[in-house]
Amino acid sequence: MTVTESTALRYQQSDPDVRLMLRVRDDDAGAFAELVSRYEGRLVRLMRTIGPKADLAEDLAQETFLRVFRARKRYEAGAKFSTWLFTIAGNVARNSARSLGRRKEISEADAGRGDLSPSSPALLTHNAPDASGLMAARLVEGDERASVVRAAVESLSERQRMAMMLSRFENMSYQEIADTMNLTTKAVKSLLSRARVNLKEKLEPYIEHGVIENGAADQQATNAEREIE
Amino acid sequence: MSVSLSADSAPSDPDDELLVAYLDGELQRGERSELENRLLVDEPLRGRLTELQSSWDMLDVLSVDGSGVSLVETTLELAIADIDSSASGDYNRTNDSLQRSKTKSRWNQRRMAPVLLLSVMAGLAAWSFAAFESRQQQQNELRDLAIAQDLDAFNYGSDLTLMRHLAANPDWIEMVETAAELSAETQPLQPLRQVALDQRQSAIEQMSVDQRELLGSRWDAFSRLSDADQESIRQLAATIETQSDRDTLLNTMRAYATWRSRLPSGLVDQIEGDDADASRQAVRDAIDESKSSMAETSGSQLDDETVDVIYFAIQEFAKKRIGKDQRRYQPPGGFRGPLENPKTREWFAIRQMFGYPDRRGPGNRNRSNGGNQNRRRDVSLTSNEFATIESLLPTQSQETLGILTNGDPTLVTMTLQVWVEEVIRRKMPLRSDKSLLQRYQDLSEKQREIVDLMPPEKMLQSISGGRSGGQ
Numbered sequence: 001m002t003v004t005e006s007t008a009l010r011y012q013q014s015d016p017d018v019r020l021m022l023r024v025r026d027d028d029a030g031a032f033a034e035l036v037s038r039y040e041g042r043l044v045r046l047m048r049t050i051g052p053k054a055d056l057a058e059d060l061a062q063e064t065f066l067r068v069f070r071a072r073k074r075y076e077a078g079a080k081f082s083t084w085l086f087t088i089a090g091n092v093a094r095n096s097a098r099s100l101g102r103r104k105e106i107s108e109a110d111a112g113r114g115d116l117s118p119s120s121p122a123l124l125t126h127n128a129p130d131a132s133g134l135m136a137a138r139l140v141e142g143d144e145r146a147s148v149v150r151a152a153v154e155s156l157s158e159r160q161r162m163a164m165m166l167s168r169f170e171n172m173s174y175q176e177i178a179d180t181m182n183l184t185t186k187a188v189k190s191l192l193s194r195a196r197v198n199l200k201e202k203l204e205p206y207i208e209h210g211v212i213e214n215g216a217a218d219q220q221a222t223n224a225e226r227e228i229e
Numbered sequence: 230m231s232v233s234l235s236a237d238s239a240p241s242d243p244d245d246e247l248l249v250a251y252l253d254g255e256l257q258r259g260e261r262s263e264l265e266n267r268l269l270v271d272e273p274l275r276g277r278l279t280e281l282q283s284s285w286d287m288l289d290v291l292s293v294d295g296s297g298v299s300l301v302e303t304t305l306e307l308a309i310a311d312i313d314s315s316a317s318g319d320y321n322r323t324n325d326s327l328q329r330s331k332t333k334s335r336w337n338q339r340r341m342a343p344v345l346l347l348s349v350m351a352g353l354a355a356w357s358f359a360a361f362e363s364r365q366q367q368q369n370e371l372r373d374l375a376i377a378q379d380l381d382a383f384n385y386g387s388d389l390t391l392m393r394h395l396a397a398n399p400d401w402i403e404m405v406e407t408a409a410e411l412s413a414e415t416q417p418l419q420p421l422r423q424v425a426l427d428q429r430q431s432a433i434e435q436m437s438v439d440q441r442e443l444l445g446s447r448w449d450a451f452s453r454l455s456d457a458d459q460e461s462i463r464q465l466a467a468t469i470e471t472q473s474d475r476d477t478l479l480n481t482m483r484a485y486a487t488w489r490s491r492l493p494s495g496l497v498d499q500i501e502g503d504d505a506d507a508s509r510q511a512v513r514d515a516i517d518e519s520k521s522s523m524a525e526t527s528g529s530q531l532d533d534e535t536v537d538v539i540y541f542a543i544q545e546f547a548k549k550r551i552g553k554d555q556r557r558y559q560p561p562g563g564f565r566g567p568l569e570n571p572k573t574r575e576w577f578a579i580r581q582m583f584g585y586p587d588r589r590g591p592g593n594r595n596r597s598n599g600g601n602q603n604r605r606r607d608v609s610l611t612s613n614e615f616a617t618i619e620s621l622l623p624t625q626s627q628e629t630l631g632i633l634t635n636g637d638p639t640l641v642t643m644t645l646q647v648w649v650e651e652v653i654r655r656k657m658p659l660r661s662d663k664s665l666l667q668r669y670q671d672l673s674e675k676q677r678e679i680v681d682l683m684p685p686e687k688m689l690q691s692i693s694g695g696r697s698g699g700q
Contacts (some may be wrong), residue, residue, distance in 0.1 A: 029352020141523040
């Protein structure tokens with residue numbers, strides 16, 4: 001897609017990161033280092049949530065930066081830099097999930113049994129409790145609360161998670177999210193609405209009674225085991 | 230009942246979409262007004278809005294940025310490796326069967342690769358240098374922060390000779406200690422200069438919010454100084470660090486900075502003047518002035534038990550005096566209403582006997598000239614009556630009196646007179662002991678919302694119950 005001169009000029013003037021990226025295009029590695037420095041924290045946070053596994057977040061963030069670097073010669077200032085970066089990040093996360101999925105299929109075929117990751121949304125959804133499935137009324141705080149929230153977020157679809165992160169933490173407008181995810185604003189509106197409603201459904205028992213659902217409790221136990229290992 | 234999550238393709242509730250767009254600030258003005266009107270009358274919809282926002286707010290736990298590990302260096306290294314491998318790959322793939330133009334293009338790319346590699350390495354070096362500079366700057370700021378923390382001390386305590394005189398003056402030390410004991414400051418700032426540079430950041434994080442705000446305001450003040458002034462303060466700080474009595478000096482400088490802010494400017498000028506004798510005399514006068522001033526203000530710190538004890542004592546004194554000379558202590562005549570109440574009549578009699586004997590007009594007390602004029606305060610009780618009050622005081626108040634006066638009989642009498650006047654004031658019939666702030670805080674949330682929107686004058690009138698201006 002070609003970018004008109006006036007659009008490029010507009011983004012150059014309004015977005016300092018676009019100016020940095022144009023310097024990267026001209027092989028200014030210092031500018032690239034500055035961009036990595038500016039976005040690494042946000043990108044790792046995003047990858048922790050939208051990537052297939054939280055512990056791959058740094059690798060995926062790095063892969064995203066490398067793709068930016070490799071694509072530098074083709075870069076045109078057609079959008080805010082963050083929009084472009086997060087679009088690439090979304091693709092990287094999706095590809096990684098696909099490739100992990102393929103590996104899993106092979107290993108499942110080898111092992112002859114299904115073995116969903118304990119943190120997989122599917123398992124959490126499967127374990128989503130009914131009224132009797134709530135753990136004995138147990139107040140949750142601190143780390144427990146974080147685990148409950150993470151489990152709830154992981155139960156969302158990949159696109160809902162992506163839209164949620166861009167809206168909640170990148171403060172992007174519906175239009176910007178639509179640009180990043182290559183969707184219409186109407187689709188973004190629906191996506192965010194579903195994300196909020198789903199989160200509410202998953203977190204309602206915790207908000208109202210301070211109890212952990214079975215799925216989240218399993219998730220916590222798994223996290224604790226991982227930490228011990 | 231299990232929770233079923235709606236998939237991306239599932240139809241979503243139009244109301245939910247509307248509420249979410251409202252929460253995300255994505256509604257047009259008309260839509261927003263329409264929804265707000267609905268929310269006013271539709272309680273379930275309001276509940277739904279709250280639920281959708283509550284779960285969203287919980288996402289805060291995901292807000293932590295990254296892992297704290299910098300990816301910059303490793304990413305640049307990967308970029309270098311990427312360029313390197315792509316260059317050598319291109320070279321290996323180059324063979325005679327390729328078209329000439331293609332070969333030329335790849336040769337160019339291969340030739341350019343080292344240039345790019347150098348550029349990336351230069352970038353890495355530049356970034357490392359920038360990171361080093363940034364660390365250096367942060368270290369310098371942490372150094373300056375310790376100086377800024379004592380900015381007033383460095384600003385006003387730069388005369389080290391005067392500071393050493395003060396540090397050796399037992400009267401001054403006693404006065405400063407008394408002021409510190411009576412001060413409401415319960416948690417002094419931890420001096421950052423005593424914390425190692427690499428631990429200062431965590432020391433700051435451990436400070437209370439108030440302490441951090443105070444430190445922040447001092448840092449702002451330091452930052453506003455000119456470069457020359459900042460440098461001169463840094464030099465003074467460095468000089469003090471080399472002194473054998475640096476801790477005593479700094480403590481004195483801090484105390485002096487606080488003390489001088491409460492002194493009349495005339496006295497400060499004399500203390501800091503070139504005439505050594507005049508300076509010493511001014512210090513003595515200022516110490517007296519401060520002690521008197523502390524005694525004057527100590528009344529406001531009396532606890533209820535002390536107030537009751539003193540009032541009981543002066544009630545007894547009043548009864549005796551009235552018994553001896555009834556005609557002299559008649560309450561004002563011609564009034565109806567409150568004065569018909571015996572307690573009110575008693576209070577007026579007590580006030581007439583013991584209260585405010587030295588009411589001074591604005592011109593009768595010239596603080597700006599310094600001196601210990603407060604010591605000449607008139608008293609309304611006999612020495613026996615003062616002694617009785619002193620003996621009846623609760624232990625804590627006796628200790629406060631001791632700290633304030635250090636046994637000086639004149640100061641004891643003066644302080645007790647201040648306390649008696651304060652007690653009479655507090656026992657005034659129909660008086661509300663609550664300050665304007667307390668009254669404001671007592672208001673219901675709804676009342677506060679109404680008051681908050683009033684013009685200042687009306688607000689004051691409303692809180693003070695129509696008695697504006699006096700408090």
